[in-house]
Amino acid sequence: MVAVEKAAVLGAGSWGTALAVHLARNGHAVSLWARRAGLAETIGAARENVQYLPGVKLPETVRVSTRLEEVLAGSTVVVFAVPSHAFRGTLAAALALLPAEAVVINVAKGLEEDSLQRMSEVYLQESGAADLARYVTFSGPSHAEEVGRNLPTAVVASSPFASAAEFVQELFMSPSLRVYTNPDTVGVELGGALKNIIALGTGIADGLGFGDNAKAALMTRGLAEITRLGVRLGANPLTFGGLAGVGDLIVTCTSRHSRNRRAGIEIGRGRTPEEAQAAVRMVVEGVRTTRAAHLLSRIHGVEMPITDQMYRVLFEGLSPAEAVKHLMGRGRTREIEEVAGFDVWWSRKRS
Numbered sequence: 622m623v624a625v626e627k628a629a630v631l632g633a634g635s636w637g638t639a640l641a642v643h644l645a646r647n648g649h650a651v652s653l654w655a656r657r658a659g660l661a662e663t664i665g666a667a668r669e670n671v672q673y674l675p676g677v678k679l680p681e682t683v684r685v686s687t688r689l690e691e692v693l694a695g696s697t698v699v700v701f702a703v704p705s706h707a708f709r710g711t712l713a714a715a716l717a718l719l720p721a722e723a724v725v726i727n728v729a730k731g732l733e734e735d736s737l738q739r740m741s742e743v744y745l746q747e748s749g750a751a752d753l754a755r756y757v758t759f760s761g762p763s764h765a766e767e768v769g770r771n772l773p774t775a776v777v778a779s780s781p782f783a784s785a786a787e788f789v790q791e792l793f794m795s796p797s798l799r800v801y802t803n804p805d806t807v808g809v810e811l812g813g814a815l816k817n818i819i820a821l822g823t824g825i826a827d828g829l830g831f832g833d834n835a836k837a838a839l840m841t842r843g844l845a846e847i848t849r850l851g852v853r854l855g856a857n858p859l860t861f862g863g864l865a866g867v868g869d870l871i872v873t874c875t876s877r878h879s880r881n882r883r884a885g886i887e888i889g890r891g892r893t894p895e896e897a898q899a900a901v902r903m904v905v906e907g908v909r910t911t912r913a914a915h916l917l918s919r920i921h922g923v924e925m926p927i928t929d930q931m932y933r934v935l936f937e938g939l940s941p942a943e944a945v946k947h948l949m950g951r952g953r954t955r956e957i958e959e960v961a962g963f964d965v966w967w968s969r970k971r972s
């Protein structure tokens with residue numbers, strides 16, 4: 622195990638709390654930052670985050686505070702566990718207090734709505750760092766509710782710098798959490814962000830009373846459009862067949878824990894997107910990411926039919942039933958447009 626003097630976790634929501642508990646179980650001294658005094662106090666008193674992660678006790682080695690300078694002092698590892706729309710602001714507040722040698726780990730899965738940037742791009746812009754040598758993306762199929770209960774989970778630590786990825790792999794590795802490394806940060810970030818759009822869609826399908834066939838179709842065709850955009854933005858297509866791609870897509874589209882899927886179910890049942898988000902009471906990352914991905918697809922000329930319909934449902938008032946009609950009524954197409962030489966292959970078969 623890596624000898625870590627002190628790990629800071631910024632964001633005391635469900636994922637931040639689960640990761641703080643996990644790091645403490647791994648033997649590290651952890652400081653958990655909550656932005657609200659009320660939340661910090663109740664977690665500290667109950668030794669449990671009843672609002673965001675009920676039923677998981679915090680080890681004594683986890684300290685909870687609202688004081689950023691206290692949480693960050695002496696930290697060698699800083700885990701950012703706030704929603705993606707809060708990453709830039711939280712990073713900006715933390716930068717002056719970050720110990721020079723600290724490794725920054727980001728677990729947020731989203732795209733910034735205005736800049737359309739991935740979280741590593743936000744980090745580079747905001748910090749002025751020349752590269753990602755001290756920045757690692759932590760992603761993959763990992764619901765906080767299960768990690769908090771030590772249920773077997775496999776994730777990815779991604780950095781273009783092997784030493785940074787391997788450091789984080791070692792830091793989190795445990796008998797119940799298996800960590801793989803992956804150098805394709807673009808693919809890992811996009812897989813984690815874009816699967817939330819599809820999970821909103823499978824939730825809608827559930828809310829409409831559709832069956833498993835619809836869910837499988839959305840997940841498979843969703844992966845196709847995620848991969849299309851990902852490759853256009855420089856990702857390795859193989860990453861989307863891994864934990865941060867199809868792995869996270871499966872868990873988010875099918876799990877009862879998924880906030881995105883749960884919001885989709887509410888929309889499918891007739892609630893507005895605003896009502897659905899309020900009902901979930903935790904961050905539904907896929908909503909902002911749908912807007913960003915929709916714009917990216919337009920800018921880069923990448924066809925993303927499911928994302929298009931999700932955009933219209935979330936932001937233009939289209940009914941889920943109409944969106945289904947549009948998707949099912951699209952013109953005929955081939956499954957794998959990208960396969961070169963399709964026609965040659967067919968004519969060989971026919972002759």
Ligand SMILES: NC(=O)C1=CN([C@@H]2O[C@H](COP(=O)(O)OP(=O)(O)OC[C@H]3O[C@@H](n4cnc5c(N)ncnc54)[C@H](OP(=O)(O)O)[C@@H]3O)[C@@H](O)[C@H]2O)C=CC1
Nearest residue numbers: 633634635636637703704705707729730763764765903904
């Ligand atoms: N939950 C999970 O299982 C997983 C989540 N993730 C990702 O982790 C990130 C965090 O998600 P999760 O923990 O689920 O979210 P939650 O909704 O459970 O918690 C969000 C936390 O972030 C805080 N927060 C919200 N807005 C701001 C802000 N503007 N500035 C500072 N803090 C803020 C909230 O504080 P307050 O309570 O005061 O509102 C709360 O503590 C997301 O990107 C998500 O996709 C990744 C893997 C698994």
Ligand SMILES: O=C(CO)COP(=O)(O)O
Nearest residue numbers: 761762763764879880881
């Ligand atoms: O990313 C996640 C699990 O890997 C969490 O997804 P939700 O935000 O939909 O709960």
